[in-house]
Amino acid sequence: MYDYQRNNIYFAQAAGMMESICEQELIQLGAKNTKVAYRGVYFNADTPALYKINYLSRTITRVLAPLRNFHCKTSKDIMKAAMSIEWNSFFSVEQTFAITSSVNKSTINNSLYASQVLKDGIADFFRTKYEKRPNVDTVNPDIRFNLFIEKDKAILSLDTSGESLHKRGYRLLAGEAPMQETLAAAIIRLSKWDGDNPLMDCMCGSGTILCEALMHYCRIPAQYLRKNFGFFYLPDYDEEIWHQIKSEADKNIRMLKDGLITGSDKSQLTINTAKDNLSRLPFGDKVKLEAHPFQHIKKFENGTIIINPPYGIRLGNRKEVESLYKEFGDFLKNRCNGTSAFIYVGDPELRKFIGLKTTKRTPLVNGKLEGVLLQIDSYSGSKKKKHQTKEKIL
Ligand SMILES: C[S@@+](CC[C@H](N)C(=O)[O-])C[C@H]1O[C@@H](n2cnc3c(N)ncnc32)[C@H](O)[C@@H]1O
Numbered sequence: 001m002y003d004y005q006r007n008n009i010y011f012a013q014a015a016g017m018m019e020s021i022c023e024q025e026l027i028q029l030g031a032k033n034t035k036v037a038y039r040g041v042y043f044n045a046d047t048p049a050l051y052k053i054n055y056l057s058r059t060i061t062r063v064l065a066p067l068r069n070f071h072c073k074t075s076k077d078i079m080k081a082a083m084s085i086e087w088n089s090f091f092s093v094e095q096t097f098a099i100t101s102s103v104n105k106s107t108i109n110n111s112l113y114a115s116q117v118l119k120d121g122i123a124d125f126f127r128t129k130y131e132k133r134p135n136v137d138t139v140n141p142d143i144r145f146n147l148f149i150e151k152d153k154a155i156l157s158l159d160t161s162g163e164s165l166h167k168r169g170y171r172l173l174a175g176e177a178p179m180q181e182t183l184a185a186a187i188i189r190l191s192k193w194d195g196d197n198p199l200m201d202c203m204c205g206s207g208t209i210l211c212e213a214l215m216h217y218c219r220i221p222a223q224y225l226r227k228n229f230g231f232f233y234l235p236d237y238d239e240e241i242w243h244q245i246k247s248e249a250d251k252n253i254r255m256l257k258d259g260l261i262t263g264s265d266k267s268q269l270t271i272n273t274a275k276d277n278l279s280r281l282p283f284g285d286k287v288k289l290e291a292h293p294f295q296h297i298k299k300f301e302n303g304t305i306i307i308n309p310p311y312g313i314r315l316g317n318r319k320e321v322e323s324l325y326k327e328f329g330d331f332l333k334n335r336c337n338g339t340s341a342f343i344y345v346g347d348p349e350l351r352k353f354i355g356l357k358t359t360k361r362t363p364l365v366n367g368k369l370e371g372v373l374l375q376i377d378s379y380s381g382s383k384k385k386k387h388q389t390k391e392k393i394l
Contacts, residue, residue, distance in 0.1 A: 004067070005046075005236065009066065012026060013064065015365055023041045051245045065231075066157045071153065083124075087126065090233050119275025153207070170284075176270075199304045200300055203294060209308065211277055261286075264289065264291065266293040275289055305339055319328060325353035337383075344373050
């Protein structure tokens with residue numbers, strides 16, 4: 001019996017600063033007894049909830065199913081743990097595997113070495129049994145394992161997601177500085193946008209925010225396009241439960257209303273990319289796209305703007321970027337009455353150039369970048385919007 005079978009405890013990995021957003025989503029998807037940790041959340045789930053979380057979660061990166069918790073000081077301890085597992089109940093010699101390791105404050109201070117030892121243990125197991133061993137494939141393996149060593153404790157897990165869950169399958173092409181899909185989904189959650197007003201991304205690049213907004217509104221499962229999950233390889237995988245979870249979730253998909261989601265960008269090339277990415281999703285062709293600078297938009301009232309402007313490190317020159325933020329602030333002030341804007345700024349210093357008071361600031365990480373999500377509610381009339389948390393800000 002493996003650890004996850006004994007206690008139903010799993011670990012959902014989260015990007016930095018997204019742990020509590022992920023926890024809220026996990027609870028909604030049926031996780032119990034959640035406990036936030038560094039870069040993730042521990043939770044209890046029964047089999048249907050585990051499959052549902054993998055299929056529907058928009059914010060987590062992967063879910064690990066612990067197989068063995070063990071005392072670990074030397075490579076012999078890793079070998080011993082490897083020898084205690086019937087690897088052929090997870091995969092066959094014809095299939096490929098990969099191992100990701102991380103080590104922290106351990107006498108084994110090299111994660112590559114830890115992976116190598118585990119890999120040798122797995123290879124030995126198969127060689128003894130079949131005189132043959134499965135190959136490693138670090139790019140596109142059939143099955144992935146994870147080894148986490150902290151001080152003298154180790155957890156060896158199977159990755160029930162497989163490929164990272166941020167890879168939805170719609171983004172085959174990316175613009176210059178694309179946003180992580182899980183971050184875009186987290187921002188949409190934080191905006192509380194639910195389709196009762198129009199949503200616009202007027203610097204849409206490759207269209208990640210638009211794709212995530214479309215999936216959110218239309219209730220398209222985050223992994224709708226995924227064919228292979230790591231949980232398929234669990235020895236107790238139940239295909240019937242999986243098909244039931246999938247068909248129940250797919251039944252919830254609903255149409256996109258015309259004009260509800262629109263995107264634009266000054267670059268025709270990135271608009272082509274956004275169009276291509278959207279075309280892989282149901283109703284993606286109903287998202288209206290236009291190539292022009294946001295400065296050409298006459299007005300956008302009583303709606304929601306979610307954008308991720310350039311921040312001057314990878315894209316554009318600093319001075320230009322500063323004046324872009326100022327122009328965007330003027331655009332919000334003069335042409336966006338009744339609109340709430342959610343602006344993910346890669347460099348928090350740029351906030352001041354917008355020149356408007358922020359209702360809320362939420363620090364969030366995009367890859368290696370420690371940015372901040374600004375909420376600016378732009379309204380001067382009497383109409384108060386649902387997600388506005390302060391009055392009359394301009
Ligand atoms: C950081 S990228 C957006 C990335 C996008 N969120 C994605 O996931 O691909 C910023 C985008 O802003 C666009 N941009 C810069 N200045 C603009 C302007 N004045 N009007 C419209 N788009 C602009 C750039 O062409 C670029 O595609």
